[in-house]
Each structure stands twice: as C-alpha cells, then as structure tokens.
Amino acid sequence: MSHSIAVLPGDGIGPEITAPTLELLGELGDFTFTEHPFGGASIDVHGTALTDETLDACKRSDAVLLAAVGGPKWDTTDPSKPRPEQGLLGLRKQLGLFANLRPVRPVPALYDASALKREILDGTDLLVVRELTGGIYFGEKTRTATDASDLCHYTVAEVDRIARVAFDAARKRRNLVHSVDKANVLETSRQWRQVVHEVHGADYAEVQLEDQLVDSCAMELIARPTQFDVIVTENLFGDILSDAAAMLSGSLGMLPSASVGNPDGPGLFEPVHGSAPDIAGQGIANPLATFLSAAMLLRHGLGLEAEATAIEAAVDGALGDGLRTRDLGGTATTAEALDAVRRRLA
Numbered sequence: 001m002s003h004s005i006a007v008l009p010g011d012g013i014g015p016e017i018t019a020p021t022l023e024l025l026g027e028l029g030d031f032t033f034t035e036h037p038f039g040g041a042s043i044d045v046h047g048t049a050l051t052d053e054t055l056d057a058c059k060r061s062d063a064v065l066l067a068a069v070g071g072p073k074w075d076t077t078d079p080s081k082p083r084p085e086q087g088l089l090g091l092r093k094q095l096g097l098f099a100n101l102r103p104v105r106p107v108p109a110l111y112d113a114s115a116l117k118r119e120i121l122d123g124t125d126l127l128v129v130r131e132l133t134g135g136i137y138f139g140e141k142t143r144t145a146t147d148a149s150d151l152c153h154y155t156v157a158e159v160d161r162i163a164r165v166a167f168d169a170a171r172k173r174r175n176l177v178h179s180v181d182k183a184n185v186l187e188t189s190r191q192w193r194q195v196v197h198e199v200h201g202a203d204y205a206e207v208q209l210e211d212q213l214v215d216s217c218a219m220e221l222i223a224r225p226t227q228f229d230v231i232v233t234e235n236l237f238g239d240i241l242s243d244a245a246a247m248l249s250g251s252l253g254m255l256p257s258a259s260v261g262n263p264d265g266p267g268l269f270e271p272v273h274g275s276a277p278d279i280a281g282q283g284i285a286n287p288l289a290t291f292l293s294a295a296m297l298l299r300h301g302l303g304l305e306a307e308a309t310a311i312e313a314a315v316d317g318a319l320g321d322g323l324r325t326r327d328l329g330g331t332a333t334t335a336e337a338l339d340a341v342r343r344r345l346a
C-alpha cells in the first residue's frame, strides 16, 4: 500500500532540502508525494500563507513533511500584511498538533563540531516536549498607534494533555521529566506547574518530576545537558530552548521534530531550523535535520520503525565517515550529503 505524504517545501533553503529528502524516502518504500504551496511561496501566488487547498491536501494525507517558511521578502511590521509564519501556526492549529517532539542526541562523531566540550556533551540524550497550539503564540493580539499586546493564555485541559505526552515519553526513556516554567512571575506558569503536579500525582507518580525555571534551564542545558531526559514546556519557552539545545548537536541543521497529538489526522514533520535565507540558493544547506524529520515521519506518522531506524543509522554512519556540511565546519554540499547518507543506506 502506498503512503500519501503531503510535502510543503516552503521558502529559502526549503526546496533544496526537500528534494534530497524525497529521494531518500523513495529508497525506503512506496510513497506518493504531492507538493503544495505554503508560506511565502503561497503568499506570492495566492496572497495567503495557507490556502484551503493546501490545508485540505494535508488533512487527506497520511503525514505531512515540511521544510521551512519565511524570509526577508515577506518580513513586515505591518499587522495587516500576510506573513509566511502565520501559515505554519494555522496549519499546526488546524491539524490539532499540540505536541511538538524535539529530540536532541548529539552524535559522538560531531563532538568536535560543537563549541562545547566533549565531557559536557557525552551521554546527552534529551527530548523537548513543546506545547504547540497555545500560549502567547495564539492569544489575542492588539496593536494601536501607541501600544501593542500579546495575550498568553492556557486552559487546564491544554496543560493536562501535554503533561501526559511528556510523562508517557519519559516512561519509555529514563523516567525523568523536567517541567520548565516561569512560575515566579507568570500566572500561566503557576497554573502550568499546578496542573503538571496534579497529572503526575494522579497517574504518573513513579516518574521523577522536577520543576525548573526557564532562565536557569537555558543555562543548565548548555552547562550540564546530561541531567535532562524529558523537558516539557510551553510554546514560546520550547521554541527558544530547542534552538539553544541545537548547539549540543553541533548545528541547528541537525535537529528534527515531530508535531503530533491528533489521533484522527496526520502528523507534521519538520526540522527545528528555519528557511536560512542567508545561505538559500547555494546548494550548501545541511539536509540532515530534514532527513531525521523524515525518519520521525516514518516512525510516528506511518509506524515504519525499521525504515526510520535505517535513516537514523545511515545519518550517523555518514557523519562517522566524515560527512561535514558547512555549518558543521566542512565543505560538503547538500547533494554530497545525500550521496553520503544514501551510500550508508545500501
């Protein structure tokens, strides 16, 4: 049976890293890919970042693969103008994907590519569980000539369900959850902390739970990353902490993600990084975060565990053979990265 994958190449380096990812997937099974305009590319043609046609196509698919959206062409401070990023937020919301899983597992072969010492990195294996459809991203926004505001809002139900995703993940890992908030200042964080503890006490008492303030968590992530197993946090904190955590893996170009949570619809699989406009069009982008996102698509979206593991092992193997794109301190092009990983698949 052929699996249908809706493909959203998006903007900037998006198309350059999507094409090799589809080639790689093509080696592993029978997939039907359909590409759809999304983000800035969609604004240019349709005037909106997410059309009904693209949304419907995503809903009908078995899984959605996204590269990245955005870029200077569409940057605007005018709230009446469309932005590529609105399409991404709308897609996550409309698909009901409230849980964003961002694993960070530095590959030993890349320890030298990191600015951090080997002793700090060795043994790091953590998962950021980011709440994805609530918080300040989705609260009411206002703007007048003299002021602006973004409302941060969470319901108990939204916190409850993301907490369960984190505890369930921890049970399959090292049984430890750090719940990250700013409960010393924010009311939404005080509610977050209370609900996480209630869920824990009721159903997950055997999982170790630690509370951590987000500012010190940012420091601890870089200073002592091995202490973390699962980090669960709200939307904005998770966005920022996961880019910081990318430094553990050597480059933002290494981190994949899976956006899940709706059992009745497809998941969305996307690298953590953006459209990298500074290197777009040069054929030098690192495609590995998208390859690894495709692996998460196979595992979480289609239940193809062996194929997912094959991609991850091939990426590790290629890096062990010395594959280094420019962000990792080397000279390999995107095409050479595909060749190196494909050789390891065989």
Ligand SMILES: NC(=O)c1ccc[n+]([C@@H]2O[C@H](COP(=O)([O-])OP(=O)(O)OC[C@H]3O[C@@H](n4cnc5c(N)ncnc54)[C@H](O)[C@@H]3O)[C@@H](O)[C@H]2O)c1
Pocket: 013, 067, 068, 069, 070, 071, 072, 085, 088, 252, 253, 254, 270, 271, 272, 273, 274, 275, 276, 277, 278, 279, 284, 285, 286, 287, 289, 327
């Ligand atoms: N999921 C998404 O679509 C997504 C995520 C983050 C940012 N964005 C958007 O991307 C645009 C650019 O944002 P930014 O510059 O802050 O972040 P970015 O992640 O695009 O780039 C940050 C830095 O990392 C480098 N980089 C990122 N991915 C790389 C890769 N695969 N290979 C090599 N180098 C890579 C870039 O060259 C740049 O120097 C913005 O419009 C932003 O809104 C989109």
Ligand SMILES: CC(C)[C@H](C(=O)O)[C@@H](O)C(=O)O
Pocket: 070, 085, 088, 089, 239, 272, 274
């Ligand atoms: C592009 C932007 C809306 C997005 C986010 O903030 O969620 C990105 O930074 C990410 O991490 O996926």
Ligand SMILES: [Mg+2]
Pocket: 239, 240, 243, 272
């Ligand atoms: Mg981000």
